[in-house]
Amino acid sequence: MDQLHTALGSLKLLRTSVGQIFETLGGGIRIEHGEEHGENKFLHELQELLTLTNTHLRDLESTINSLSTPPAPLTLGNTSFLTQELSQDRQALYSQLVNSYKWIDKVHEYGSIASTVLHSNSLKRSFNNNSNKRRRPLVSCHNIPPTHFENVLTSNCLSDMTINITRPHARNAIVYITLGRVLKAALIFKGIMIEWVTVKGYDETFDDDLWAESRHQVFRKVQDHTHSAMLHFYSPTLPDLAVKFFMAWLHSYIKLFSEPCKKCGKHLLNSYPPTWRDFRILDSAFHEECK
Numbered sequence: 001m002d003q004l005h006t007a008l009g010s011l012k013l014l015r016t017s018v019g020q021i022f023e024t025l026g027g028g029i030r031i032e033h034g035e036e037h038g039e040n041k042f043l044h045e046l047q048e049l050l051t052l053t054n055t056h057l058r059d060l061e062s063t064i065n066s067l068s069t070p071p072a073p074l075t076l077g078n079t080s081f082l083t084q085e086l087s088q089d090r091q092a093l094y095s096q097l098v099n100s101y102k103w104i105d106k107v108h109e110y111g112s113i114a115s116t117v118l119h120s121n122s123l124k125r126s127f128n129n130n131s132n133k134r135r136r137p138l139v140s141c142h143n144i145p146p147t148h149f150e151n152v153l154t155s156n157c158l159s160d161m162t163i164n165i166t167r168p169h170a171r172n173a174i175v176y177i178t179l180g181r182v183l184k185a186a187l188i189f190k191g192i193m194i195e196w197v198t199v200k201g202y203d204e205t206f207d208d209d210l211w212a213e214s215r216h217q218v219f220r221k222v223q224d225h226t227h228s229a230m231l232h233f234y235s236p237t238l239p240d241l242a243v244k245f246f247m248a249w250l251h252s253y254i255k256l257f258s259e260p261c262k263k264c265g266k267h268l269l270n271s272y273p274p275t276w277r278d279f280r281i282l283d284s285a286f287h288e289e290c291k
């Protein structure tokens, strides 16, 4: 094993020095070579690099020669039992297994890099960092009793709105909202915070996939706007109010197909009704182009 490691080490060295050669060649004559004898110095540098590469190549050759062929294939734990497999098509599992080991290693590596990057990111949606001690005590948005959740939802349910609260995954609720005969929305909650919204037409269902988009372009546009609204009204300190404002805002879509645009006064622009609703002035409809 040690020999293999040294061989791999010298292979790495060789690759680095070859890489250096190409880098120097690509860079050409640089300022630090001086103006007068620049060419000579450049060639000299190149020659040195080539000699170095030669040495590395010789090192690699000698380490490879000292390697002995392994007596048996390298085993990875219990994978050696795979050789006892009689069925032909399952014998190929070994190489697939090695590949998946490699993948898992990569996933671990990328995962740890991602975690360091994300930890340094200050744009956190949750208030986990209690660095500011003077901040008032936080209401937990994730762990709220179901009765309170239902109260908040039903008290903010406006006319022409029907809501149906389901809890397929124990704590976190999915709320289905039907708005008149215009649209349907599925609100996926985490605690009392809205995590995702899917908007569909009145004639569509959420049966097959909660995340699948509507087959109508207009509701896909509305869905995009609900996501902006979800982030706009988001407030971890006053989560109940965030839900209240969001519901009121969503309710303004009751006139999606009947209200003209506030700016251009038309019902249709580029074949779309006014799909945008202002966050502050509710019931003000705008085309995406007119907002």
Ligand SMILES: [Zn+2]
Pocket (backbone or CB within 6 Å): 261, 262, 263, 264, 265, 266, 269, 274, 286, 287, 289, 290
């Ligand atoms: Zn308009």
